[in-house]
Amino acid sequence: MRAVERLATRDWSSHPTQHYPRYRSTELRAYKRRLVPLQPSLSELTGPVFGHVAVDASDSDLTRNAVRSGEVLGERIIVSGRVLDEGGRPVRETLVEVWQANSAGRYAHQADNHDAPLDPNFTGTGRALTDSEGRYRFTTIRPGAYPWRNHHNAWRPAHIHFSVFGTAFVQRLVTQMYFPGDPLLTLDPIFNSTSDLDARNRLVAKFSPDLTEPELALGFEFDIVLRGQAATPMES
């Protein structure tokens, strides 16, 4: 069994406000009552483990993992980073899942009715396990911006959705990664639902010459810091 040793509460100065009127869907879906404090027990400090049974290397190359008849369309990119805890320690062998729109701004999801072309060779979904240094790496294409009906002329900035587990169930994090220099960021209610500017900017990946590969793909670095620290192996 693996468990996290010390766990502070979620840092609510970093996380969004649950009821954020500019993001209209929060109106009926944000909890309104105060969260009930819970002293972490084993129920919170342990969490699921997904080994190599759940993931293989091909799952992390979104330009290949759904190819049927040709090349994926769009600008190839590499997205890599480390999953860390608040002590700066790597979170090893944890599951990272991603999903995103294609280069035209359309999801391979039946509910997406944006009038932009689907790419038959791209589902925009992938998963990876972090390595012994907490590092993950995806090859994909740069997603397009897409319109949504939140307000007049609303467009989501280009983003990749991330789902990360960590070691403890309450380290669970679902977030979105954005791209540097995107003019849509200042207009986007979801990005701006976190009031702290520094915290928001941690959602913006950094262009990385080191991750960039000649004649292939631009590289972006995106580290993810989960709540809690000191993941200690325990025998059960």
Next chain:
Amino acid sequence: MPPQTPSQTVGPFFSHALTPAGSRPGRIPGNRIADEAAPGVPIRIEGRLLDGVGDPVPDGMVEIWQADDEGVYGRIAEGFHGFGRAGTDPDGRFTFLTIKPGPVAPGMAPHASVAVFARGMLNHAFTRIYFSDEAVANAADPVLSSVEPTRRGTLVATRNDRDGIQSYEFTIRLQGDRESVFFDA
């Protein structure tokens, strides 16, 4: 100390990536946490996810983490994983097939930890499932006891056997008079 990465909503377009409908079968657990080979009492949890006016949330996702039948976490046995994930259907319904968890420690009532995700939820919400047929254990449970009495019922799944399977109904209300208890867990 590096600061925490902010949460963001799961959005509306995750099911093909995260739920079994869209993933290669058998690789990430879906809503079947335990199968016939798993030791323990097989149970079914039939849930609903509702918004502030009681309408179903059709684009939500519920995850469960639970101990095995002896109350041990993280012991992956044949037919049992401990983790499950289910998307909600157009009626906001979700189902888990699992086994009744054992008590994790003396004085604690059997329960499962729950994380709730949906478009419109900027942070996921943590709640718990307790079981209505554990009244004595529930009355002694320190977490249930820490919740004001009028709200405890939102954490207790109601036994309602169907089709010969020990079944429980559990409703998660994101808002309203009977808003579920969510934990700062």
